[in-house]
Amino acid sequence: xxxRDFLKAGVGGAALSMAQAAIGAENAPKxxxxxASDEELAQNFVVISVDG
Amino acid sequence: MVDKYKRNRADVWLLDGxxxxxxxxxxxxxxxxxxxxxxxxxxxxxxxxxxxxxxxAMVFGWQDSIALEEEYGNDWRDHKPPLTNLRAWYxxxxxxxxxxxxxxxxxxxxxxxxxxALTIQGKYLVAQxxxxxxxxxxxxHIGEQTSLDIIAMARRPVVCTHSNVxxxxxxxxxxxxxxxxxxAKTGGVFGVTAMDCFMTWSRKDAPKAxxxxxxxxxxxxxxxxxIDYLKRxxxxxxIGLGPDFINDIEPIDPSNSIEFPPEMTYVQTPTLxxxxxxxxxxxxxxxxxxxxxxxxxxxxxxxxxxGNWMRVYREAWNS
Numbered sequence: 001x002x003x004r005d006f007l008k009a010g011v012g013g014a015a016l017s018m019a020q021a022a023i024g025a026e027n028a029p030k031x032x033x034x035x036a037s038d039e040e041l042a043q044n045f046v047v048i049s050v051d052g
Numbered sequence: 053m054v055d056k057y058k059r060n061r062a063d064v065w066l067l068d069g070x071x072x073x074x075x076x077x078x079x080x081x082x083x084x085x086x087x088x089x090x091x092x093x094x095x096x097x098x099x100x101x102x103x104x105x106x107x108x109a110m111v112f113g114w115q116d117s118i119a120l121e122e123e124y125g126n127d128w129r130d131h132k133p134p135l136t137n138l139r140a141w142y143x144x145x146x147x148x149x150x151x152x153x154x155x156x157x158x159x160x161x162x163x164x165x166x167x168x169a170l171t172i173q174g175k176y177l178v179a180q181x182x183x184x185x186x187x188x189x190x191x192x193h194i195g196e197q198t199s200l201d202i203i204a205m206a207r208r209p210v211v212c213t214h215s216n217v218x219x220x221x222x223x224x225x226x227x228x229x230x231x232x233x234x235x236a237k238t239g240g241v242f243g244v245t246a247m248d249c250f251m252t253w254s255r256k257d258a259p260k261a262x263x264x265x266x267x268x269x270x271x272x273x274x275x276x277x278x279i280d281y282l283k284r285x286x287x288x289x290x291i292g293l294g295p296d297f298i299n300d301i302e303p304i305d306p307s308n309s310i311e312f313p314p315e316m317t318y319v320q321t322p323t324l325x326x327x328x329x330x331x332x333x334x335x336x337x338x339x340x341x342x343x344x345x346x347x348x349x350x351x352x353x354x355x356x357x358x359g360n361w362m363r364v365y366r367e368a369w370n371s
Contacts, residue, residue: 045063048065051295
């Protein structure tokens with residue numbers, strides 16, 4: 001990949017990440033996954049039961 | 053696909069899983085393409101670890117147990133006790149299983165055969181699944197009597213992975229109150245689908261399945277009506293999301309289908325419709341907003357969105 005393309009992809013990727021973070025914020029867990037106990041963590045899951 | 057899960061903070065993807073080794077291998081190869089973002093999980097602990105690692109947890113499930121029928125190399129007659137291949141499937145990762153898909157098989161009745169009982173082979177399988185630690189599915193695709201028989205013999209929670217409430221719409225794919233109540237008594241969960249026709253199309257509509265007029269698509273408010281009903285019937289601890297998102301495009305033509313008859317659905321192209329606003333994982337926020345609008349507490353929403361499923365996974369699996 002040429003440097004110009006790399007930069008373009010990088011900037012685009014960052015913008016996409018920011019947009020995605022905003023969309024996902026409302027589903028964000030209330031518990032920090034790294035420090036939570038198993039029990040606390042298990043209360044903050046989103047489970048999709050059956051996806052083809 | 054994984055992007056949608058990551059973008060919406062969806063943690064667990066229960067896959068409508070493969071019934072053959074070649075298809076199982078394709079699913080594993082798909083996981084191999086994104087090892088840093090999605091992983092196969094075979095236990096409650098592995099799901100927790102996946103979340104801590106920032107990965108989507110995939111769980112393999114079956115919507116019927118055709119792979120355990122006689123013609124697929126399971127010895128139900130000559131060997132005593134019967135030899136099924138369930139142990140191997142468990143080792144491959146199978147953790148959720150229904151016995152039938154709409155129609156009856158050698159294990160019991162599908163939802164189109166609601167009076168057919170769980171057979172002796174079906175009873176053997178349910179016992180074997182619960183012993184191994186495979187979560188047993190009932191209601192929905194599975195017939196009412198077979199579901200009640202499963203519930204009656206359950207020693208661990210059983211669930212309905214994806215269906216809707218029969219009392220709200222008389223569609224044969226929906227589940228009766230007595231099955232829902234039975235699931236709740238085992239400690240299980242009822243997953244609510246986002247499949248439009250199960251909420252908008254009923255038996256009385258069958259004569260117009262090919263000609264219309266067809267009902268307008270339901271929206272998220274109708275979906276949450278199901279949750280409201282379930283909350284009144286069995287309480288919030290027994291409700292989950294069971295949207296049944298579709299990724300394969302397959303037209304539905306009830307004029308020549310036994311599996312999808314006119315009592316269940318009308319002609320749909322390119323495939324079965326999901327409700328407006330919850331067609332895929334991107335609609336999670338819409339469901340959350342409607343629950344908030346109806347004064348569900350954050351704790352209740354957390355249970356419905358996944359906390360209840362995680363509780364059942366822990367209790368129904370062996371690790």
